[in-house]
Amino acid sequence: MTIGIGGAGGKLAMLLDPEATVVNVSETELRKVGATSPILAVVHSARGQLRGSRKSPQIGRDAFQSIKRELLHLIRGNVVVSSTGGGTGKGITASLLDILTAEDDVPTGDRTQFCLVLPYAKLEPAEFVDNTVQFLREPLSLAIDSGNTGNIYLFSNQLKFESRLPESAYNQMIVDSLTVFNAVPAKGEQLQLLEGHIDYEDFALFTAKPYFNHYTYFDFDPEVPFDKQLAKNLNPYLLPPDNPIEALFLLELPSGADIAPFYDILEYFAKTNVTPVHGVVENPARKAPFITVSLLYSRKPTELVEDFNRVSQAHTQAKVRKSLEQHVVLPKLEVNLEREAKRAAAQSGAGEGDILAILRRLGKL
Numbered sequence: 001m002t003i004g005i006g007g008a009g010g011k012l013a014m015l016l017d018p019e020a021t022v023v024n025v026s027e028t029e030l031r032k033v034g035a036t037s038p039i040l041a042v043v044h045s046a047r048g049q050l051r052g053s054r055k056s057p058q059i060g061r062d063a064f065q066s067i068k069r070e071l072l073h074l075i076r077g078n079v080v081v082s083s084t085g086g087g088t089g090k091g092i093t094a095s096l097l098d099i100l101t102a103e104d105d106v107p108t109g110d111r112t113q114f115c116l117v118l119p120y121a122k123l124e125p126a127e128f129v130d131n132t133v134q135f136l137r138e139p140l141s142l143a144i145d146s147g148n149t150g151n152i153y154l155f156s157n158q159l160k161f162e163s164r165l166p167e168s169a170y171n172q173m174i175v176d177s178l179t180v181f182n183a184v185p186a187k188g189e190q191l192q193l194l195e196g197h198i199d200y201e202d203f204a205l206f207t208a209k210p211y212f213n214h215y216t217y218f219d220f221d222p223e224v225p226f227d228k229q230l231a232k233n234l235n236p237y238l239l240p241p242d243n244p245i246e247a248l249f250l251l252e253l254p255s256g257a258d259i260a261p262f263y264d265i266l267e268y269f270a271k272t273n274v275t276p277v278h279g280v281v282e283n284p285a286r287k288a289p290f291i292t293v294s295l296l297y298s299r300k301p302t303e304l305v306e307d308f309n310r311v312s313q314a315h316t317q318a319k320v321r322k323s324l325e326q327h328v329v330l331p332k333l334e335v336n337l338e339r340e341a342k343r344a345a346a347q348s349g350a351g352e353g354d355i356l357a358i359l360r361r362l363g364k365l
Contacts, residue, residue, distance in 0.1 A: 003021045006088035020037070144212075181217070212296065249279075249294070
């Protein structure tokens, strides 16, 4: 089962699984995605139910309380799709991660995978960037450390903005890539096995591990070193991986192809001290070898939060500069108090000396 949270998460979840459950604080957004299983998280404001969380994670956190029990039951052993920058997605997902972090131990079969969409810091609103920095530093890091989640996939909007793609087209690209990765166990079971073994149970155990997952796939050239091909073909929708702790790959070979390249791939992983889950199958539909590979790493790259922080600070500084530029400067008035006092005395008929004496006592002259 797939559970989509918030606007971005709901759209992606519905593309990935037409039977997905979609959660939102906005009735309008729920109607837009047309989910067969919508869940409305109640906001303590009639306007909130129509307008959504308006980029405020606190609204999402507050609304989570109304669906807490139901949602915790639904996510067990399933996939959550959300964003880190918005209010509903970040607020509700962070609340889920907080609860998972506090649990003593989540059984392998109950661990939840999280597909998270991060904003492109250079071009998206400052609120999205600030929300993401907080999300990465606190609920996500703590949940990873607890070991109570399944794989976490960090998708990025960078390619969408740099290539100027429509949101719907980019979402479909992400879903298509996930579909290729999720097809690994079916291929492992249905195609003729030449080496190793990957079935649904193996795949489920791998994706239940509490690490970040960078998966990719490409036509494999036996004449080119695997490390060079991997570096060239990292998944453009995901953040680049750190050094892998664990790995999985499925190599598909055309009928009658030489199996020798499989050993070259194993040697690459041996050099990185990783023993991958692997399988080699014969796929008559392939004209050239094709590989799907997944790298699990334990921590997000340090540069990630630093990059978001730099952009966040730049946004703040820009706001300050803009505010200063718009500040109205009042003209400076030069006033001679003695002259003005004499003029006031003449108008009121009071003694000039009396007014000057008062001003001197007050320290004005």
